[in-house]
Amino acid sequence: MAVLYVNPLRRGAVISRFLYGHFSEHLGRCIYNGFFVGEESTIPNEKGIRQDIVQALRRIRIPVLRWPGGCFADEYHWKDGIGPRETRKRMVNTHWGGVVEDNSFGTHEFMELCRQLGCEPYVNGNLGSGTVQEMSEWVEYMTFGGVSPMADLRRVNGREEPWRLKYFGVGNENWGCGGNMRPEYYADLYRRYATYVRSYGENKVFKIACGPNADDYEWTEKVMQSAGRFMDGLTLHYYTVPGESWEAKGSALDFSREEYYATLKKALRMEELVENHLRIMRRYDPEGRVGLIVDEWGNWYDVEPGTNPGFLFQQNTMRDALTAAVTLNIFNRHAGGVVMANLAQTVNVLQALVLTEGEDMVLTPTYHVFDLYKEHQDAALLESYVEAGEAGAGPWRVPALHQSASMDGEGRIHITVANLSAEEAQEIRLRVPGREKAEASLRLLAGEMGSYNSFSSPCAVCPREEALERDAQSLRFRLPPCSVAAVELR
Numbered sequence: 001m002a003v004l005y006v007n008p009l010r011r012g013a014v015i016s017r018f019l020y021g022h023f024s025e026h027l028g029r030c031i032y033n034g035f036f037v038g039e040e041s042t043i044p045n046e047k048g049i050r051q052d053i054v055q056a057l058r059r060i061r062i063p064v065l066r067w068p069g070g071c072f073a074d075e076y077h078w079k080d081g082i083g084p085r086e087t088r089k090r091m092v093n094t095h096w097g098g099v100v101e102d103n104s105f106g107t108h109e110f111m112e113l114c115r116q117l118g119c120e121p122y123v124n125g126n127l128g129s130g131t132v133q134e135m136s137e138w139v140e141y142m143t144f145g146g147v148s149p150m151a152d153l154r155r156v157n158g159r160e161e162p163w164r165l166k167y168f169g170v171g172n173e174n175w176g177c178g179g180n181m182r183p184e185y186y187a188d189l190y191r192r193y194a195t196y197v198r199s200y201g202e203n204k205v206f207k208i209a210c211g212p213n214a215d216d217y218e219w220t221e222k223v224m225q226s227a228g229r230f231m232d233g234l235t236l237h238y239y240t241v242p243g244e245s246w247e248a249k250g251s252a253l254d255f256s257r258e259e260y261y262a263t264l265k266k267a268l269r270m271e272e273l274v275e276n277h278l279r280i281m282r283r284y285d286p287e288g289r290v291g292l293i294v295d296e297w298g299n300w301y302d303v304e305p306g307t308n309p310g311f312l313f314q315q316n317t318m319r320d321a322l323t324a325a326v327t328l329n330i331f332n333r334h335a336g337g338v339v340m341a342n343l344a345q346t347v348n349v350l351q352a353l354v355l356t357e358g359e360d361m362v363l364t365p366t367y368h369v370f371d372l373y374k375e376h377q378d379a380a381l382l383e384s385y386v387e388a389g390e391a392g393a394g395p396w397r398v399p400a401l402h403q404s405a406s407m408d409g410e411g412r413i414h415i416t417v418a419n420l421s422a423e424e425a426q427e428i429r430l431r432v433p434g435r436e437k438a439e440a441s442l443r444l445l446a447g448e449m450g451s452y453n454s455f456s457s458p459c460a461v462c463p464r465e466e467a468l469e470r471d472a473q474s475l476r477f478r479l480p481p482c483s484v485a486a487v488e489l490r
């Protein structure tokens with residue numbers, strides 16, 4: 001029997017709801033034929049935006065959406081995506097599949113999408129191939145309420161009031177697709193570009209600098225040293241790739257037990273990355289003013305056979321649910337230091353929440369994890385600890401159980417716990433001193449490691465309610481192999 005302790009008297013930082021954020025790029029079928037189907041579509045839409053997706057994301061309380069990339073951001077010229085749609089420039093999306101980008105989804109459409117979702121927009125600017133003036137004018141266009149060339153242009157395009165825009169990224173992966181820069185060079189460019197990202201009136205922009213890839217600690221060191229005082233957030237990108245190389249990442253659906261545990265083990269590395277980067281950041285920012293923003297994370301496999309290799313379309317199984325669960329637990333446990341995170345990418349790309357095909361839509365196991373975890377948003381982290389063994393195959397050993405806990409503003413306690421073992425169930429005794437008599441409920445997501453939802457079987461993996469048992473000191477429940485649970489104590 002495993003024991004899970006939660007201490008309601010030891011509260012930590014608030015788990016920002018922005019740790020539950022998402023990312024959408026002009027890539028494959030994320031925006032076009034994903035979020036955006038156009039007003040003429042027979043698929044129910046409002047202003048071209050697909051309503052079944054909007055409703056699904058509202059249910060999990062999506063807090064923030066990042067756009068327009070990714071690598072696409074550093075070749076996106078925002079003026080191509082405003083004004084009458086028929087006159088917008090058509091270009092080639094060189095990064096992603098070489099398809100025509102007709103710019104029919106631009107700034108106004110993105111802001112409308114965020115309005116419908118009820119979430120904050122996070123716009124990523126172009127430092128790699130755009131000018132300082134272009135970046136500066138984009139911020140002026142979106143956020144200035146007075147009389148100015150860009151504010152007037154916005155009005156000509158039908159939007160009188162400025163939008164509220166807090167989160168603005170100054171470049172993306174500038175160590176790679178965003179210009180192949182050295183950290184010293186990027187830091188200097190960041191200082192220059194960020195100077196002209198203005199906060200107009202009440203709209204205080206939270207400036208986000210391009211941070212490292214995975215364990216590139218030198219990048220963090222150099223960028224923080226030279227540009228730390230000019231930024232509010234620094235990004236980290238970390239993708240879990242189960243295979244040995246980017247050329248052989250492994251299949252999303254057809255994988256062995258060993259690959260399952262390799263994926264979990266590599267996903268768990270997020271903890272070490274977050275801690276090491278935060279440690280470096282704090283050397284240059286001892287007050288902890290600059291937050292770490294993991295604005296791209298998730299599992300990255302080979303594309304589904306027969307699909308465009310540049311579209312990064314992959315299926316999503318219980319393996320993805322488990323990696324999402326442990327990653328979100330890690331973010332919760334580092335609340336305060338990590339201030340935002342964005343899973344890549346919401347619809348039809350990489351570890352998506354939502355897959356579509358024509359008018360059909362399916363919610364993935366990863367979506368259901370965000371549903372189980374949503375009560376942690378803006379709750380206070382609680383100290384928690386689990387006593388259990390290990391699971392694994394070959395060299396890949398992982399903890400059998402992985403957990404986090406929080407208390408919300410009404411005093412309810414939320415505990416999320418994942419059973420990483422693909423073979424063994426875990427009997428759990430939950431001890432929460434002082435809450436022995438609390439009313440308790442449990443929602444469970446369980447399946448085989450390769451179970452997934454398809455258009456013909458959309459609820460092969462869906463959460464269900466389960467009963468808990470109780471004795472004088474604890475609650476007891478059973479976690480089947482490969483499962484994720486959310487327990488609520490009222």
Ligand code: AHR
Nearest residue numbers: 069070071072172173344
């Ligand atoms: O999410 C796909 C790509 O991964 C993004 O465009 C880029 O930033 C990262 O390399």
